[in-house]
Amino acid sequence: MAMAQGRGSAAQGFALGFLVLCLLLGADTAGAATxxxxxxFAAGSWPSGKTFRAGDVLVFSYNPAVHxxxxVDAGGYNSCRGSGATHTYTSGSDRVTLVPGTNYFICSLSGHCGLGMKMAVTAN
Structure with missing residues (x-):
């Protein structure tokens, strides 16, 4: 009978440990802001005064027929070119999760970046 109790205790301990791990992993995600x-064209000033953390989500809303x-990387941001592009979004309602450091975004269509449609967001 002691063996059955031992196996049950181990299973309960594993289940409890798994639950605690899930809660800890979920706590970081739950703290993310959207x-x-x-x-x-005024997007460059949008991040001003805001504090961002890695894992926060930006939802870009725009007309996908024209934007x-x-x-991009810093070079692509500064030159308004898609050099160093890591991803191009085109849905008009794009969800982007911030990574640690500075995250750079531009609109690559019709010279829009040069007209101010670019943004740098630093996440801690």
Whole structure:
């Protein structure tokens, strides 16, 4: 009878440990904020005064017939070119999860980036 109790205790311990692990992993995700970005020619000033964390989500809203969102590196951001592009979004309602450091975004269509449709967001 002691063996059956031992196996039951081990299973309960495993289940409890698994539950605690799930709660700890979920706690970091639950702390993530979602920000709605009006992706427009004034987008560059949008992050001003906001504090971002890695894991936060930006939701870019725009008309996909005339804009896109391109995640680029610092060079692509500064030159308004898709160099170093990691992803191009085209849905008009794109969800992008921030990574640690500075996240750069441009619109690569019709010279829009040069007209101010670009944004740098730093996440801690």
């Amino acid at each position: 920000y709605n970005v009006d992706w427009s 896109n969102v391109v995640a």
